[in-house]
Amino acid sequence: MKKIIVCLTILGAMNSMNAQFNLGKAAGVVTKGAKALTFTNEDAIKLSKESVDWMDKNNAVAGPKDPYTVRLNKLFGKHKTQDGLNLNYKVYKVKDINAFACADGSVRVFSSLMDIMTDNELLAVIGHEIGHVKNQDTKDAMKSAYLKAAALDAASSASGAVATLNDSQIGKMANAFLDASHSKKQESEADTYSYDFMKANKYDVVGAYTAFKKLALLSEGSTQSGFEKMFNSHPDSEKRAQAVKKRAEKDGLWKDPGTVAIPTTKLTK
Numbered sequence: 001m002k003k004i005i006v007c008l009t010i011l012g013a014m015n016s017m018n019a020q021f022n023l024g025k026a027a028g029v030v031t032k033g034a035k036a037l038t039f040t041n042e043d044a045i046k047l048s049k050e051s052v053d054w055m056d057k058n059n060a061v062a063g064p065k066d067p068y069t070v071r072l073n074k075l076f077g078k079h080k081t082q083d084g085l086n087l088n089y090k091v092y093k094v095k096d097i098n099a100f101a102c103a104d105g106s107v108r109v110f111s112s113l114m115d116i117m118t119d120n121e122l123l124a125v126i127g128h129e130i131g132h133v134k135n136q137d138t139k140d141a142m143k144s145a146y147l148k149a150a151a152l153d154a155a156s157s158a159s160g161a162v163a164t165l166n167d168s169q170i171g172k173m174a175n176a177f178l179d180a181s182h183s184k185k186q187e188s189e190a191d192t193y194s195y196d197f198m199k200a201n202k203y204d205v206v207g208a209y210t211a212f213k214k215l216a217l218l219s220e221g222s223t224q225s226g227f228e229k230m231f232n233s234h235p236d237s238e239k240r241a242q243a244v245k246k247r248a249e250k251d252g253l254w255k256d257p258g259t260v261a262i263p264t265t266k267l268t269k
Contacts, residue, residue, distance in 0.1 A: 038162075039142075039143045039146075039162065041103075043146075043162045044103045044142045044143075045103045045104050046104075046162075047103075047142060047146055047162070047165075047173065048102040048103035048104040048106070048142065048177075049102075049104040049106070050165070050170050050173075051102070051170060051173055051174040051177055052102050052104065052106040052108070052174075054167070054170045054171055054174055055092075055108070055174050056090065058171070059092050059093075059094065060092065060093040060094065061090050061091065061092060061093070062090070062091035062092075062093050062111065066091070066093075067268050068091040068093065068111050068114055068268055069090075069091055071114065071119075071268055072089050072090075072091055072109060072114070072122075073089070075119055075122060075123060076089050076107075076123075076126065079130075082130055082197075083130070083134055084134075085105055085130065085133060085134060086105045087101075087105045087106075087107055087130070088105055088106055088107065089107045089108075089109065090106075090107075090108055090109075091108075091109050091110070091111055091114065092108055092109070092110050092111065093111045094110050094111065094112065095112050096110055096112060097110060097112045097113045097116065097218065098110050098113055099113055099125060099126060099129055100129060100177075100178065101126075101129035101130055101132060101133045102133070102177070103133065103142065105133070107126060107129060107130070109122070109126065111268070113125070114267065114268050115263070115266040115267060115268060116214060116262055116263050116267065117211060117214070117267065118207065118210070118267060119207075120198075120203055120204045120206070120207025120210075121207045121208075121210055121211035121214070122207075122211075123197075123198060123201075123203050123207060124194050124195075124198055124203075124205075124207045124208035124211045125194075125211050127193065127194035127195075127197035127198060127208075128190045128191060128193070128194040129190075130193070130194075130197065131189065131190035131191075131192070131193025131194055131197070132182065132186070132190045134193060135186065135189055135190065135193065137182050137186045137189075137190070142177065144176070145173050145176030145177050146162070146165075146173055148172065148173070148176050149165060149169040149170070149172040149173035149176060150165060150169055150173075187240075191208075191240055191243070191244070194208055195208055195244060195247060199251070199253070204253075204255075205244065205247075205248050205251075205253050206244075206248060206253070206254065206255055206257055208244045209241050209244040209245050209248065209257065210241075210257050210260050212237045212238070212240045212241035212244065213237070213238070213241045213260035214260060214262060215237040216236075216237035216238040216241065217260070217261070217262055218262065219237060
């Protein structure tokens with residue numbers, strides 16, 4: 001999933017997010033004058049928290065005794081402090097298949113992702129998101145999202161200071177966060193972080209392989225069974241799965257998982 005710096009979707013851009021999240025399209029045009037804005041790590045963290053707080057208020061969050069929350073806490077309870085990051089976890093009970101992590105340490109996992117991923121697969125996916133945060137991939141994306149939400153132009157950005165956003169603007173900024181995409185290099189580095197996270201904690205690294213295999217199946221569309229396509233803007237999931245396999249073989253950690261398929265029943269217990 002960087003020094004804490006901005007909100008990014010885990011493993012991919014979320015092209016169907018608006019179906020579940022009541023987020024308006026980002027408004028305004030970023031002009032040359034906006035480039036003068038001074039944007040610090042502290043700004044990114046503050047705006048990330050505002051965005052996540054807004055999303056938590058505007059979406060169905062699983063309660064503390066909900067099976068989704070219980071499962072997530074069981075998996076990540078010992079990773080609330082990870083690699084210098086202070087993290088907090090919640091589940092959004094929505095039909096979209098995704099997860100994301102933010103600069104303020106917030107990690108949000110969607111229930112439909114948990115429905116199709118095993119524990120080891122979830123560890124790999126969320127590890128990828130944490131990698132994005134640790135690697136500081138999205139500071140520029142956060143800045144861009146803020147500028148769009150604030151509809152800043154040359155005149156309004158002349159002061160070089162981050163302005164206070166209203167509730168509507170925060171919603172637009174959250175939408176821009178979730179639409180953020182990363183370079184192939186950034187995705188590859190987050191994949192590496194996820195693998196290293198799995199290996200260091202003695203989790204089964206093959207979970208990263210099978211997670212990517214499932215994402216590849218989803219992107220094909222032939223086995224979706226109602227699940228929505230995700231991750232279209234990201235590197236080929238099959239190639240990423242093979243990269244995990246190659247490294248696992250080199251490390252002597254490869255175990256053939258057999259045929260990987262999308263579960264027909266929910267994996268959340």
